Amino acid sequence: xxxxxxxxxxxxxxxxxxxxxxxxxxxxxxxxxxxxxxxxxxxxxxxxxxxxxxxxxxxxxxxxxxxxxxxxxxxxxxxxxxxxxxxxxxxxxxxxxxxxxxxxxxxxxxxxxxxxxxxxxxxxxxxxxxxxxxxxxxxxxxxxxxxxxxxxxxxxxxxxxxxxxxxxxxxxxxxxxxxxxxxxxxxxxxxxxxxxxxxxxxxxxxxxxxxxxxxxxx
Amino acid sequence: xxxxxxxxxxxxxxxxxxxxxxxxxxxxxxxxxxxxxxxxxxxxxxxxxxxxxxxxxxxxxxxxxxxxxxxxxxxxxxxxxxxxxxxxxxxxxxxxxxxxxxxxxxxxxxxxxxxxxxxxxxxxxxxxxxxxxxxxxxxxxxxxxxxxxxxxxxxxxxxxxxxxxxxxxxxxxxxxxxxxxxxxxxxxxxxx
Numbered sequence: 001x002x003x004x005x006x007x008x009x010x011x012x013x014x015x016x017x018x019x020x021x022x023x024x025x026x027x028x029x030x031x032x033x034x035x036x037x038x039x040x041x042x043x044x045x046x047x048x049x050x051x052x053x054x055x056x057x058x059x060x061x062x063x064x065x066x067x068x069x070x071x072x073x074x075x076x077x078x079x080x081x082x083x084x085x086x087x088x089x090x091x092x093x094x095x096x097x098x099x100x101x102x103x104x105x106x107x108x109x110x111x112x113x114x115x116x117x118x119x120x121x122x123x124x125x126x127x128x129x130x131x132x133x134x135x136x137x138x139x140x141x142x143x144x145x146x147x148x149x150x151x152x153x154x155x156x157x158x159x160x161x162x163x164x165x166x167x168x169x170x171x172x173x174x175x176x177x178x179x180x181x182x183x184x185x186x187x188x189x190x191x192x193x194x195x196x197x198x199x200x201x202x203x204x205x206x207x208x209x210x211x212x213x214x215x216x217x218x
Numbered sequence: 219x220x221x222x223x224x225x226x227x228x229x230x231x232x233x234x235x236x237x238x239x240x241x242x243x244x245x246x247x248x249x250x251x252x253x254x255x256x257x258x259x260x261x262x263x264x265x266x267x268x269x270x271x272x273x274x275x276x277x278x279x280x281x282x283x284x285x286x287x288x289x290x291x292x293x294x295x296x297x298x299x300x301x302x303x304x305x306x307x308x309x310x311x312x313x314x315x316x317x318x319x320x321x322x323x324x325x326x327x328x329x330x331x332x333x334x335x336x337x338x339x340x341x342x343x344x345x346x347x348x349x350x351x352x353x354x355x356x357x358x359x360x361x362x363x364x365x366x367x368x369x370x371x372x373x374x375x376x377x378x379x380x381x382x383x384x385x386x387x388x389x390x391x392x393x394x395x396x397x398x399x400x401x402x403x404x405x406x407x408x409x410x
Contacts, residue, residue, distance in 0.1 A: 010388045014362065016369050045395050049363045052344050055265045060251045063269075064244045067276050071240055074277060 002028075002035055009039050013046065100196045108189045228292060235283045243283065247276050250293060253365070254300045260360045261304035263345040267311060268304070275303035297365055298375045301357050347397040355390035358383055 005028045011017050012025045029036050057063070228249075234242035254275060259268035278299050286295055348356060354376075361372045369387075373380045 007384075007388070010391060011369070011384060014369070014387075041395050041399075042391050045391050045398060046363060048344060048398065049348075049359075049394075054256060055259050055268070057252075057255050057259070057265065057272075058269060060248045063251055063255075063272070064247050067247060067273060068240055068244055070273060070277055071243075071280055074281070 002032060005029075005032070005035055006038060009035065009042060013039065013042050097200070101193060104189055104193045104196065108186060108193075111185045111189065229288065232283070232286065232288060232292065235280075236286070240280075243280055246292065250296050251276075253293065254296050257297060257360055257365050258300050258304045260348065260364045261301065261356065262308060263349050267307055271304045271307040272300070274307060275300040278303060291371075294367065294371055294375050297361060297367070298377075301361070301375070305353055305357075343398070347394050350397060351390050351393060355386045355393070358386040359390040359394075362387060 005025055008017060008021065008025050012022065017025060029039060058066070228246070231242045231246050235246060251272070255268060255272045258271045258275065259265065262268045262271055275296070279296060282299075286292070348360075351359065357376060358372055361367045361375060362369075365372075365375075367375065369380050369383045372383045376383070378386075
């Protein structure tokens with residue numbers, strides 16, 4: 001009985017017992033001198049701790065002044081804000097960096113649109129929908145240019161099998177005008193975009209690791 | 219008992235601090251400095267160490283104020299940082315001898331020379347007894363006795379279950395009771 005009650009004496013002393021449990025402890029204390037004595041000793045320990053004189057510390061004003069000086073030094077080292085964020089003009093570099101992916105996306109849409117329009121025009125021309133109006137298109141031979149590009153890639157030694165393959169591609173290219181150039185330009189844009197994404201991630205990763213480490217330390 | 223900062227005022231100061239306003243943070247520090255330093259001092263048992271740990275604690279609070287969840291009591295959040303800072307400072311100085319922990323003590327008015335001496339001795343013994351407690355039990359006891367936190371709040375600050383708070387408090391007081399009983403008897407026998 002006493003062991004069970006002793007486990008609750010601290011909580012009773014601290015006013016953390018309520019309801020039935022508190023009544024049980026009070027009833028037991030009324031009947032048990034040993035537990036009353038133990039409670040008294042616990043009370044004495046608590047009183048002694050609370051009565052221990054406080055030390056003389058720096059006045060609050062001086063402490064705050066010293067702390068602010070340290071904050072200034074710390075913030076200079078860590079490049080933390082020195083004044084309210086809302087008062088600071090936005091840094092040009094903060095938004096200028098986003099112009100790169102925005103520009104690349106714009107370029108990609110432009111290229112896609114141009115090549116889709118070109119494809120539609122040449123498809124219309126091939127089916128005779130444009131009639132004589134397409135005479136200005138005949139001056140350019142994108143298929144021939146594409147064929148020459150592949151031919152020079154193989155050092156001008158295109159075999160018969162390769163020629164027939166290229167011919168087949170050219171046929172296909174009637175419906176997908178400037179397929180090679182379209183792919184090339186889009187690949188360039190995608191590579192630039194990935195490059196920017198990698199650079200952005202590398203710049204961001206060390207900062208988040210630093211914050212995590214500092215949080216864990218505290 | 220220290221005056222309570224109006225809830226609206228405190229909330230406003232916290233928001234401003236989170237936006238980088240040092241003056242607002244200074245106001246919060248000014249308000250909580252006595253309580254936080256008191257808890258740290260009881261953890262360290264030394265004035266100079268306590269001041270170092272208090273600086274460290276408020277510096278950490280400034281660095282992490284953006285992660286403070288509004289609505290949570292700021293006092294408890296500061297206590298959590300303060301206890302950690304005090305323990306860190308103590309660990310760093312573990313190899314160094316304890317400083318003159320009672321020399322900076324404010325003397326109780328109206329005490330005669332002999333009574334003042336006994337009082338000084340008693341405080342020294344108390345500090346020694348506190349230092350003899352394991353960190354976990356000491357933190358819980360100090361937050362209860364000097365931080366005036368409830369069991370629930372201590373559990374939140376130390377991030378432990380409430381049952382653990384109860385067992386740590388029980389262990390700390392029992393241990394302190396035994397140590398003090400022996401040491402007080404010795405002191406009394408010296409002066410009687």
